[in-house]
Amino acid sequence: MHPLSDNPARPAGASPDRPGERELIDEADDPTAPSVGVGPHPRPWPDDPRLDPALLEHGDRRNVIDAYRYWRLDAIVADLDTRRNPLHVAIQNWEHDFNIGSIVRTANAFNATAVHILGRRRWNRRGAMVTDRYLHVHHHPDVPSFLAALAQQGVTPIGVDNLPGSVPLESAELPQRCCLVFGSEGPGLTDEVVRGCAGLVSITQYGSTRSLNAGAAAAIAMYHWALTWGRPGV
Template sequence: MSTDEPGPTEWVGRGDAEVGVGPWDEAVRGPVPDDPRLDRDLLAEGDRRNVVDAYRYWTREAIVADLDTRRHPFHVAIENFGHDANIGTVVRTANAFTAAAVHIVGRRRWNRRGAMVTDRYQHIHHHETVADLVAWAADAGLAVVAVDNTPGAEPIETAELPRDCVLLFGQEGPGVSMDARSRADLTVSIAQFGSTRSINAGVAAGIAMHAWVRTHADIDRAWR
């Protein structure tokens, strides 16, 4: 990456103040770099997007292309037979951990509000049924790992998550469907100690993705 990218100290503000960077100031930074990744409108108007500082002023297409060189070999899938409101949160978290892609199973439409615009940078695919997803995963050489607190599930805290896999999540409440559990190569559970039978699907997805990261990711490549 270019050394001309603004650093962490160049945020305009935190909390209620604007975040990001203002217009490129040639008096302070010198001439605008001759870099095709940079967006001329953002350079002129400032960049207030929810992106890491290394991507300030970059075009969306350039960010996606760079993320494609950093993506991890795990995928995330979530069932959407009841129009689950947690899907946006799952997409946002998948983007944070650079999942290869997110797969929506069932209804094509989903609530994007929780994604906080991160769906612009994340590859998202749709499958009509669980069988379609499993068939696609088999062709791609990916194990399907269902995440659900169900009898017979292996604790995720001690399970060996496959490196090349699809982490499959169910809807809030019913969890992973019986069809999905029967087709999965492995089902893992998340240890809980309170009175509630299950935790929020978006939270469960974050825990499972981070478990994968702790096992397989190169932490030195994380943004600092």
């Protein structure tokens, strides 16, 4: 997967490694992609203030569950807020890591209370596939401000990295109100973040590679938390 590029010489979706082929891109950018969602709602329309007249008129092609078809964005967020899981997710953003979008998308799937971006305010949103619109995303310019925000909410920071002293995830007892903290791809968690975490967990591996992709590691860790603390969905 390649980082985003503003190079005008390469057409949208074109692969720099395989000329003539296309990268996987957002369906909204590709008119040949299969249609998803539902078409216009038959009249008479339901009398429901949560519904968006424009979506009822033209159809709803968003990647949302059926229960939210035709709903306004703010109505979906308000409903999600009534049943958020007490899980927070944090990502260090020092290198404009493309994994951040993937982690945000997974946090949406587990209906996390919040996502925290540490470091740079701007982050690579492509992998999120607009799921950040349904989440509460907070920016923290530095580690102390991030840790202070968690402490104020009674949330325990748990670092996820294969560092000395980490506990295997499968045997770890994660707190219900915790924040899973992930480092940038490559460098991993910084020493400052490690010092601020109440504990460290690692994912047991069985192959030759030293570490998992950060996006994959985040999905595994969130699922492990949900096995114990996750609330039923819609």
